[in-house]
Amino acid sequence: MKISGTTQLACLLGHPVSHSFSPYIHNYLAEKCGLDMRYVCFDVEDEQVEAAVKGIRALGIVGSNVTIPYKIKVMDYLDEIDPNAAIIGAVNTIKNENGKLIGYNTDGVGFVKSVIEAGHTLKGKTVMVLGAGGASRAITVELAAAGVKKLLICNNTLAKAEQLSAQIKEHFAEVSIQIGLLNITEADLQGVDFLINTTPVGMSKQKALCPINETIQPPKGLVVCDIVYTPHDTKLLLWAKVNGLQVVHGIGMLINQAVHSFYLWTGKEVAAYEDILALLVEQGVIDK
Numbered sequence: 001m002k003i004s005g006t007t008q009l010a011c012l013l014g015h016p017v018s019h020s021f022s023p024y025i026h027n028y029l030a031e032k033c034g035l036d037m038r039y040v041c042f043d044v045e046d047e048q049v050e051a052a053v054k055g056i057r058a059l060g061i062v063g064s065n066v067t068i069p070y071k072i073k074v075m076d077y078l079d080e081i082d083p084n085a086a087i088i089g090a091v092n093t094i095k096n097e098n099g100k101l102i103g104y105n106t107d108g109v110g111f112v113k114s115v116i117e118a119g120h121t122l123k124g125k126t127v128m129v130l131g132a133g134g135a136s137r138a139i140t141v142e143l144a145a146a147g148v149k150k151l152l153i154c155n156n157t158l159a160k161a162e163q164l165s166a167q168i169k170e171h172f173a174e175v176s177i178q179i180g181l182l183n184i185t186e187a188d189l190q191g192v193d194f195l196i197n198t199t200p201v202g203m204s205k206q207k208a209l210c211p212i213n214e215t216i217q218p219p220k221g222l223v224v225c226d227i228v229y230t231p232h233d234t235k236l237l238l239w240a241k242v243n244g245l246q247v248v249h250g251i252g253m254l255i256n257q258a259v260h261s262f263y264l265w266t267g268k269e270v271a272a273y274e275d276i277l278a279l280l281v282e283q284g285v286i287d288k
Contacts, residue, residue: 008037009059010265013052013074014067017041021285022065025258025276032275033268037062044070053077056096063265064094065258071105071134078103084145087171088138093261106260107135107253108142111227113260114252115194117273120223123147126191130182130211131198132160135227139198140164144172152192154180184212189219196225202234210235218243226250231287251277251286 012022018041026039044052049070054077056064066074071090075081078094081103085091091103115122127148129136132155140151151168155161161179168177180188182199189195195218201211214235218224224240229250237247255276263269280286 003038004036006036008035009061010037010039010063010065011056011061012039012041012065012067013044013049014041014070015043015045017043017067020067021254021280021283022258024279024283024285025255026262028276028279029259029262029268029270029272030266032270032272033266035266035268037266046073049073050077053094053101056094057099057101061096063096063261065261066092066094075103077101084108084141087167088141090134090138092257093264095264104261104264105138106257106264107138108140109260110255110257111139111196111225111253112142112146113256115223115225115248117252117256118223118246118248120194120246120248122194124149125193126150126152127194127196128152128154128184128189128192129196129198130154130184132157132164133198136198137164137167139196139227140168141171144168144175148175150176150178152178152180152188154182154184154188156182182211184216186216186218189216189222192219192222194223194225196227197234197236198227200228202226202236203228203230207231208235210239212236212239214239218245220244223248227253229254229286251280255280 020041023039030037079100085105088105093104093106095102125148153161165177165179197211201209223246225248226234226236227250228234240247
């Protein structure tokens with residue numbers, strides 16, 4: 001693709017950003033849609049975050065992704081924040097709408113879409129979520145918005161789980177919520193339709209670990225999801241497969257959150273999951 005005087009720009013703001021896979025996805029999507037647009041990464045120092053966000057407007061950048069450690073900080077410099085992103089308390093996508101900067105969080109949207117694309121229904125279901133950090137917050141808000149009946153939030157500290165529970169209840173009173181610790185038992189899983197790991201257990205240096213006891217016999221029909229995408233089959237997902245359960249891999253959330261960001265910027269809905277997956281495998285981003 002050529003770069004011309006009319007080429008539009010989208011970007012990633014964060015620190016560091018050299019490891020990011022986002023350029024692979026967004027430049028592929030732009031090319032697939034025939035758009036004269038490029039996506040680049042900007043490594044921004046903490047004291048320059050405000051200037052960087054203002055630069056989106058000043059330079060006519062169509063939009064930006066935001067990664068750690070600035071997902072919360074950028075909210076102070078936006079003109080408007082999507083209601084669900086406000087509940088989550090973090091923004092990972094900025095849309096430049098004719099000079100008005102609007103913040104969104106596409107992480108939870110991406111997760112819900114990956115579950116639906118796997119052929120599952122969330123409405124009226126009981127969901128156990130492991131972890132109460134930023135990823136859990138984004139996912140539980142979108143699960144509540146999708147109409148789940150009950151959320152079981154388990155964390156290594158009850159205080160953080162209680163804080164998240166209170167926030168969900170404030171905005172989604174119809175959702176039943178319970179909290180607990182991460183020492184999950186067979187009895188805890190009875191009646192649960194979905195088990196979702198939002199903790200880093202199973203990733204990188206913790207890839208030999210499983211967030212639950214692997215000797216547990218899960219109930220039939222349980223769907224097991226992990227947002228960890230490297231390795232592709234985490235210990236949790238391998239445990240699920242050994243027990244004959246359906247699984248949802250973390251790579252689906254990763255791809256779908258990016259595709260939704262692209263949609264917010266361009267209005268283009270692209271069905272390209274398999275193509276993007278193949279691209280990420282080719283680039284060595286994932287080990288599928």
